[in-house]
Amino acid sequence: MAKIWHAALLIRIRDLSSAARVLAEVDELTAARPEAGGGLLAASLLCAADLAFAQGDVATAVDLTGKGVDQAQRTGLHRLLPDAHTVMALSALRQGNMSVSTEFANQLRDWALLGQTAHRPSQCAWAAAQLLEVQGGATSAAQLIVGIVTDDQLLLELLASQPAAAAWLVRATRQLGDQALAQRVVSVACALAARNRGLRSVAAAAMHAAGLLERNPERILAAAASHLDPWATASACEDAGKLFAVRPAERERAVKALESAADAYTNAAAPRDARRVVSRLRSLGVRRGRYPQYVGQDGMTTSELTKTEAAVAELVSQGFTNSQVGERLFISGHTVAFHLKKIFRKMNVASRVELTRAWSQVPSTATGSAKAR
Incomplete structure (x- = not known):
């Protein structure tokens, strides 16, 4: 476990190459000593996820976190879950998967306020604050923001690691x-x-x-x-x-x-x-050729929808108004309405209620890629 702590500290100061070397040593140790138990494997997987996230490899971070959470649950190490969920929440936020972000926001906030995090309560609180700020502005996250800034220990821990x-x-x-x-x-x-x-x-x-x-x-x-x-x-x-x-x-x-x-x-x-x-x-007055990809329902879209249409469908299915969808996608409410008409036609629905019902049935393993915007 000492090497994992060492790697975690290196990640915090963004000495990522050194952290990777230390985690490679942990992998060798885990392979050589399977009797060390699932706890070591869970911790090393979650540390590797943290490293991938710091490197900007969000997809790998999500994959490793999922494996680490499964291992932690099997071995009863539930104290690791808040930190793991923090990585998942920030990954969803970075990718624009607002349904997953919403799912994590209240849970992370409660964990932070109740002090139910294992090692990094400030990062759990910060993740929750970011999610709430995106959903409702700074005022919706005011309690967490003020709590972090006015608490010496939380503020120092956060500034030293993020x-x-x-x-x-x-x-x-x-x-x-x-x-x-x-x-x-x-x-x-x-x-x-x-x-x-x-x-x-x-x-x-x-x-x-x-x-x-x-x-x-x-x-x-x-x-x-x-x-x-x-x-x-x-x-x-x-x-x-x-x-x-x-x-x-x-x-x-x-x-x-x-x-x-x-x-x-x-x-x-x-x-x-x-x-x-x-x-x-x-x-x-500057127009770039293409918009960056927005991640919708579990990162997938139906084969008939463009990426932007999938993003609109995802947010509308969460109950956001056209204006609120526009704010989150940085387009006008009129443009949202235009996309909705095309979505209704492609998905053969006639209302927002029908769209919500249909979108909830889109499987997370749906195949097919969206057309270029």
């Missing part, structure tokens, strides 16, 4: 209108970086958060170049692009930063975030 957390918390607290909380996040992040000068990921996170607080896109771009986490890099490019975009003379730099963000999100298997950036580029 390179994207500091910037996300600055954005969230500002959306709540609490500049003092945003300043607290930056102060703690910068102090953490000062105490750990050899940790590039911690320094990049502090620089990113400080640049956001100062509204300094140059500093945020420097953080983007220094980040070791692919999603954090994309996030920094997006933040810099948004700040450049409000300066008419900096339009070209805004476009360049946002295009880098869209590419980085796509490479990090985060199509939901990439779509948001593509929409912002469109508002600047």
Whole structure:
């Protein structure tokens, strides 16, 4: 177990190559000592899932987490489940699978508030906060956001282990209108970086958060170049692009930063975030050839629907209005209505109720790929 802890710490500081080497040693040990039990295998699988997620390989992360959860349940190691579900929830959020995200949000929130996590309560709380924020804005996650930022232990644990957390918390607290909380996040992040000068990921996170607080896109771009986490890099490019975009003379730099963000999100298997950036580029008069793929019902679509139509069907089946669907897919409500007409025709349904019933019967193993958009 000591090697797994070592690998987990390396993942937190994003020394991913070293973490991979340590996990390879664990695999050799597990193969050589089958009597070590299923607990070691479960922990190593979940650590490997964490590594894959940090590398931006979300599909592998989901596969390994599923195997790790099965092993943990067979061996009675239920204390590992909240951390495993955190990886599953964040993976679903990155991929844009909102039905799975919704399923996890309340459970993760309850675990976080009740302290029922094994080793990383802050990350469970952060995952829940991100899910709730996507579903209903920062106000819906206010209790968790404030709880994380005002708790010294939770905040330090989170900032030390998640390179994207500091910037996300600055954005969230500002959306709540609490500049003092945003300043607290930056102060703690910068102090953490000062105490750990050899940790590039911690320094990049502090620089990113400080640049956001100062509204300094140059500093945020420097953080983007220094980040070791692919999603954090994309996030920094997006933040810099948004700040450049409000300066008419900096339009070209805004476009360049946002295009880098869209590419980085796509490479990090985060199509939901990439779509948001593509929409912002469109508002600047820049049209990219194709939208990043949106994951719908268990990542599958019916053979007759395009990717966008599948996304609309998925969200409508969850009860979202056209306007709410548009907000989540970064398209207008009128465009949603246009897609719905085509969906009704292709699926031979006449109402949203019938669509919901039909969509619930689409098997997760459905075959066929959607047509190109």
